Amino acid sequence: xxxxxxxxxxxxxxxxxxxxxxxxxxxxxxxxxxxxxxxxxxxxxxxxxxxxxxxxxxxxxxxxxxxxxxxxxxxxxxxxxxxxxxxxxxxxxxxxxxxxxxxxxxxxxxxxxxxxxxxxxxxxxxxxxxxxxxxxxxxxxxxxxxxxxxxxxxxxxxxxxxxxxxxxxxxxxxxxxxxxxxxxxxxxxxxxxxxxxxxxxxxxxxxxxxxxxxxxxxxxxxxxxxxxxxxxxxxxxxxxxxxxxxxxxxxxxxxxxxxxxxxxxxxxxxxxxxxxxxxxxxxxxxxxxxxxxxxxxxxxxxxxxxxxxxxxxxxxxxxxxxxxxxxxxxxxxxxxxxxxxxxxxxxxxxxxxxxxxxxxxxxxxxxxxxxxxxxxxxxxxxxxxxxx
Amino acid sequence: xxxxxxxxxxxxxxxxxxxxxxxxxxxxxxxxxxxxxxxxxxxxxxxxxxxxxxxxxxxxxxxxxxxxxxxxxxxxxxxxxxxxxxxxxxxxxxxxxxxxxxxxxxxxxxxxxxxxxxxxxxxxxxxxxxxxxxxxxxxxxxxxxxxxxxxxxxxxxxxxxxxxxxxxxxxxxxxxxxxxxxxxxxxxxxxxxxxxxxxxxxxxxxxxxxxxxxxxxxxxxxxxxxxxxxxxxxxxxxxxxxxxxxxxxxxxxxxxxxxxxxxxxxxxxxxxxxxxxxxxxxxxxxxxxxxxxxxxxxxxxxxxxxxxxxxxxxxxxxxxxxxxxxxxxxxxxxxxxxxxxxxxxxxxxxxxxxxxxxxxxxxxxxxxxxxxxxxxxxxxxxxxxxxxxxxxxxxxxxxxxxxxxxxxxxxxxxxxxxxxxxxxxxxxxxxxxxxxxxxxxxxxxxxx
Numbered sequence: 001x002x003x004x005x006x007x008x009x010x011x012x013x014x015x016x017x018x019x020x021x022x023x024x025x026x027x028x029x030x031x032x033x034x035x036x037x038x039x040x041x042x043x044x045x046x047x048x049x050x051x052x053x054x055x056x057x058x059x060x061x062x063x064x065x066x067x068x069x070x071x072x073x074x075x076x077x078x079x080x081x082x083x084x085x086x087x088x089x090x091x092x093x094x095x096x097x098x099x100x101x102x103x104x105x106x107x108x109x110x111x112x113x114x115x116x117x118x119x120x121x122x123x124x125x126x127x128x129x130x131x132x133x134x135x136x137x138x139x140x141x142x143x144x145x146x147x148x149x150x151x152x153x154x155x156x157x158x159x160x161x162x163x164x165x166x167x168x169x170x171x172x173x174x175x176x177x178x179x180x181x182x183x184x185x186x187x188x189x190x191x192x193x194x195x196x197x198x199x200x201x202x203x204x205x206x207x208x209x210x211x212x213x214x215x216x217x218x219x220x221x222x223x224x225x226x227x228x229x230x231x232x233x234x235x236x237x238x239x240x241x242x243x244x245x246x247x248x249x250x251x252x253x254x255x256x257x258x259x260x261x262x263x264x265x266x267x268x269x270x271x272x273x274x275x276x277x278x279x280x281x282x283x284x285x286x287x288x289x290x291x292x293x294x295x296x297x298x299x300x301x302x303x304x305x306x307x308x309x310x311x312x313x314x315x316x317x318x319x320x321x322x323x324x325x326x327x328x329x330x331x332x333x334x335x336x337x338x339x340x341x342x343x344x345x346x347x348x349x350x351x352x353x354x355x356x357x358x359x360x361x362x363x364x365x366x367x368x369x370x371x372x373x374x375x376x377x378x379x380x381x382x383x384x385x386x387x388x
Numbered sequence: 389x390x391x392x393x394x395x396x397x398x399x400x401x402x403x404x405x406x407x408x409x410x411x412x413x414x415x416x417x418x419x420x421x422x423x424x425x426x427x428x429x430x431x432x433x434x435x436x437x438x439x440x441x442x443x444x445x446x447x448x449x450x451x452x453x454x455x456x457x458x459x460x461x462x463x464x465x466x467x468x469x470x471x472x473x474x475x476x477x478x479x480x481x482x483x484x485x486x487x488x489x490x491x492x493x494x495x496x497x498x499x500x501x502x503x504x505x506x507x508x509x510x511x512x513x514x515x516x517x518x519x520x521x522x523x524x525x526x527x528x529x530x531x532x533x534x535x536x537x538x539x540x541x542x543x544x545x546x547x548x549x550x551x552x553x554x555x556x557x558x559x560x561x562x563x564x565x566x567x568x569x570x571x572x573x574x575x576x577x578x579x580x581x582x583x584x585x586x587x588x589x590x591x592x593x594x595x596x597x598x599x600x601x602x603x604x605x606x607x608x609x610x611x612x613x614x615x616x617x618x619x620x621x622x623x624x625x626x627x628x629x630x631x632x633x634x635x636x637x638x639x640x641x642x643x644x645x646x647x648x649x650x651x652x653x654x655x656x657x658x659x660x661x662x663x664x665x666x667x668x669x670x671x672x673x674x675x676x677x678x679x680x681x682x683x684x685x686x687x688x689x690x691x692x693x694x695x696x697x698x699x700x701x702x703x704x705x706x707x708x709x710x711x712x713x714x715x716x717x718x719x720x721x722x723x724x725x726x727x728x729x730x731x732x733x734x735x736x737x738x739x740x741x742x743x744x745x746x747x748x749x750x751x752x753x754x755x756x757x758x759x760x761x762x763x764x765x766x767x768x769x770x771x772x773x774x775x776x777x778x779x780x781x782x783x784x785x786x787x788x789x790x791x792x793x794x795x796x797x798x799x800x801x802x803x804x805x806x807x808x809x810x811x812x813x814x815x816x817x818x819x820x821x822x823x824x825x826x827x828x829x830x831x832x833x834x835x836x
Contacts, residue, residue, distance in 0.1 A: 042514035094834045113459070140601045140628065149532040149602035150557060153539050174543060187519070255507075259514070261536060263506035301508070302515055305446070305501040306392060335499060337446035 015205060018287075022201055026194045030187070037303055040187040045258040046298045048193035051202045051249050054278040054290035056247020059204060062285035063213055064240050065220035066116075069124045069272050070131025073111070073347070074245045076138060076267035078104045078252025083152045083262045090162035091175045093184060093192070098255045104249025105242055112241035116234060119223070131272050136263035151263035177257045189258045196254060200247060201287070207243070208287060216240055262329070281350055283357025292358055300343045307335035403498035427758055429545045430521045437494040438758070440465070440745065441516030443537065444551065445528040446501040449657050450529040450631060453737040454693050457527055458499060459730055460738035464745035465495050467725070475725040479718040479774035485746070485755040490751060502528055506536035513537050517544050523758050524549060524748050529737060531555035531604045534729055538567035545836040548759050549744035552737040554656075554688050555604040556611070559788035560827025565834055566760065568767055568782065570747065570789045571740045574604070575822055577687045577707040577813060578611035580793040580815035584621060585705065589650065589683055591620040596648035598639055598663060600655050608654045608687050616652075624648040629655070629663070636663040640670050649677040651684045660686060661696035668700040689796055692735050694808035701798030703807060708794045710739045710776055711811055719776040733806050738774060743775045747782075761834045779817075785824035785833070793820050 023224055025032075029047065033039045036211070038047075044316055057071050081103040082096035113128040138146040146152055163175070176183045184192050207213045219226050219233050224235050256262055280296050283289025309332050316324040316331075334342040354360045409695055432438045438479040442461045445454035467475045472485035477485055482529040489495050500512030509528065516522040526549035528534045534553035541548035542564040550558060554577070559569050585593075595616055599605040605628070613623055622801045623644050629639050640663070641652055651672060655663050667673075667684055684691075689706030712723045712733035722742065726734040734742070747767065755762040768784035777791035796809040 037519070040515060040519035042511060042518050048512065133791070136630070139631075149604070150562065151532065152537045153536070153562075156832065176543070259510055261506065261510065261539070263532070263536065265505040266507055302511060306499060306512070306515065310501045336499070337451070339501075340447065 003077075010209060015209065019198075019205065022173050022288075023198045026197055027191070029194070030142060030190070030266040036299070038299055041190050042258070043298065043302050044190040045193050045254075046302070048190065048197040049254045049294050050275075050278065050294035050298055051197050051253065051291040052122070052193075053248055053251035053275055054294040055197075055200055055204045056244045056251065057275045057287075058279050058284060058290040059207060059247065060244035061279055062290070063208070063216035063220060064237060066119065066237065066241070067124045067276065068115075068127040068241075068244070069269070069276065070111070070127035070129070070134075071244070071248050071275050072267050072269070072271035073131035074104045074108060074248035075252040075255070075271065076134065076264065077107050078249035079256045079262035079266055080138070080252075082253035082256035083154070083260055084145075085179060086154055086160075086260055087152075088161065091177050092162075093177050093179050093257045095162075096257065097178070097250065100253030100256070101246050101249045104233060104252070105246050108242045108245025108249075109238070112238050112245065116237050116241060128269060128272065130137075131267060132269055133179040135267040135269070138267060146262070146264060149264065151261050153356060154260045160308040162267070163193065171259075177260060184257055193254050193258065196250065200250065201291075205287060212236070224373055227380065240297070270370070277347060279357075281347055281357055283359030286357065286359040289357045296346075300339050300346075303343060304335050304339040305337070309336075394798050399828065405783050411535065414683075428761075430517065430523050431692065432493060432521075432523060432758055435493065437496050438490055439520055439522045440495060440748075441500065441513065441520065441522035441525040441527075443500045443502050443512050443516065443525055444741075445504045445529050445533075446499075448504040449659075450504050453529040453552060453586050453589065453657070453690070454502070454527075456692065456735045456738040457529065457741040460726070460734060461497065461526070461743040461745055463726060463729055464742045464749075465497055468495050468746070468749045468777055472729070473725050474721075476718050476742070476775055477602075479721050480746065480750065481773045482754075483750060484535065485750050486753070487685050489531050490749045491756065491758070495749070498522060502530075502533050502537075504530050504533060506532055508739040509537050510540050511835050513540055513548075514544075517541075517546050522546065523752075523760075526744050526748070527551040527741060528553060531558055531607075532602070534558050534567075534569070535562040538564045542566045542832055542836060545760060547763060549748050551741045551744065553772055556608040557603060557607065559786045559829075561789075561829045563829040563831055565764060565787075565831040568744070568787045569745075570744050570780075570782075572707075572709045572791075572793050572820075573788065574608040574611045574687070575826075576793050576820040577608065578615040579820040579822070580707050580813075581612070581687060581705065582615040582687070583819075584795045584813055584815075585616070585685065586619045588705065590680070592648050593621045593680070593683075594648045594678065595621050595650040595652055595685075596624050596643050596646055597626045597652040597654060598636070598643075599626060600659060601630055604656070605654050612652055612654070612661050612687055621650070629659075632659060634662060636666050637670070639663070640667050640672070643667075644670070644675070647677065649680050649682055651682070653684060654688075655686075656688055656690075657693065658696070660693050664697045664704070665700050673703070688710070689809060690736055691733075691806065692737070692808060694798060695805065702800045704798040705812070705834045706796055708736050708796050709807070710736045711794055711796060711809055712739075713811065714776060714794075716774075716776060718774040722776060739776060746775070747772070764834060778814075781817075783824060785831075786827075786829065788824075790817050794815055 017132045029044055061067055078100040082100040085096040085099045088168050111130045116124055118126060139148055141368060156174055175184050178184055215236055223233055278293035282293030309328060312328045312331055316327045442458060444457045445451055466472045469489050498516055500516060502509035502512060513525050515522050516525055524547045528551040531553040534550045535558055538548045548567045550567060552571055553569060554573055556574050597609055599609045609626060611825050627639055651667060672682050684704045686704055686706040689708045694701045723733050751763045751766045752758055755766045767782050770782045773779045780789050780791035782789055793815045794811050795813045795815060797812050799808050799810045802808050
């Protein structure tokens, strides 16, 4: 047991505190995100949902080192399953979420069983192939199920068997997804996603601290050695893959809850790449890192892409005109349609200078701070504490 | 180890405390937000300005169209606010706008990137509605995006003025009470092209269709097949190609041996540029099949695409919603002010977006309120003129505009880099009108 405590310097008390701080931070997000213009329900929901997605991805990539390039397929499958539940049975989100997670788990089991026969780059390519296959099928062949490019949307004429049996024929307007009568739109929807995020984080924390998590980490460091000690690694990998897929399914279902629509582009390879970027940007293998990465990427996508020249002009308005004009011209390259450029530069800087992601930056800062305070004392071996 | 733990803990406590303190300072602003409860979403109330949301593709395959749409919107805002030369405000009939904004409020705008993806487009539209408080969302260059944003706007109770969207679904199967489309559609393209193709190419043709494999492509394919088969053509084959294929040679080679003598290219944007260029390079246009010249037809044409395909468009037929070379007063006024502003003529995407922005502003000015239900009722059945397409009707039953459609041909001897299409015929409205229940759909309620 010594090895566990050494690698994982955590106590139940400390974990409880992490959870408390995390929960408070998530639930008060509408307040502390106001100064940076990110305080509106849709973006907050997105932060929470992609946070869940990235946390789940991290369970696979961060712990086992298996880089799945097809995780977006599970996101899409979860969405389609959830929307179909809304259409066929009821607008109650719990039904949609459970079905979404269940269907995703089945797909993850099948895809994982095939893909995990290989490791390294071959595994990545296989997952990518499956995701691209799902995307193309959703886009064209499976149109009766997925409604193709137009995306699966709710109609007033949908059966909604359970709802109709209980409430009778609904009113003319489209119903919203609800939690036993509480309509989940706007802030209620965000708080629902936030609670899901906290639960997801808690499960992920438990996995990181568990012997199972440690076995996954051991496979990441040296799978052969694991095999020699007599462990059959395949089932563990498959379980990690399925759990990770179920997280993506949950995220996908939540996307359908906050916005009852399921489109094929959710499964495109760029979406799979996005979650890889999120995880690496924040710090693969850390608890909070992927969440941070998800937040940053979604912030760039939604806020930076919406800044236009007029707004920049207002920002630099206090400067003399030629200077302001020059600044506007230069900075407009990086906002609006240039948001990809800014994100790319940030990603490059992080990968070059902080290979462990932003979390490495934070722990370096913390170390520097500690060293400054305790100049005489030596602090451990200076190793990065990834589980923080 | 214990010292490590303690210091980390303290840091975390401090961090958490800072968050809470910041929260306490900012909390009041959260609770006062939205304090002026309103009868409808994003009521500008007594504010001195009103915000419109321009949601266009700034990245992705239709970014060129998106950029032109944004230019048109910026021009429309200028004209509505009474800046510049007024553009179509000088020609639009009937007109309520006074050149002092909308109902005396200065028009401001926010922009967003749809990325030509339903998800991104809806996220962007939601941001505009929830954060920026827009009274109307407009834009887009794809039917998938238009349908997705339109249904969102219906749920949110905010009017959506569709930009470039050509599939029948937008005002057919997926029509919505809060969504309006000025652009023409696949059905109209086919109805307009049919007689011209018959006159130019005869009744005994064998056609081969390459279709972009998604809803818009199928929509056009269905309409084109129906029209051409009704006039006696035979459809040899319909092949679906993936979106953004880049290399179409594997799809074009079989055309040569299929015995077909007309190739119908149902592609848009960069796909059309690629497939048309390759078809011409493969020598299809110089071939003789069944004793007739091989012809290529592009049902949905645009000048931006013609610019991309260059000389290859010469002599190729297609249809457009509008073209800058039209000679009516509305078109000339618009082309003049667009040209003065940006130095080149507007595309049809720019035109439809400009007109949509003006139509919305004019409707609000006419009914004297931003209340969407009144604005919708005004636009339903609204007849107007002087906007570049001749007399136009916004049909109440499906929110589709009915106006003449242009059949165009790639110019054999272009006089400038913009003079790429020549208008063959302005097909009158009667010929392209169809019953509103041909594509069954449900607009939904006024009150949401």
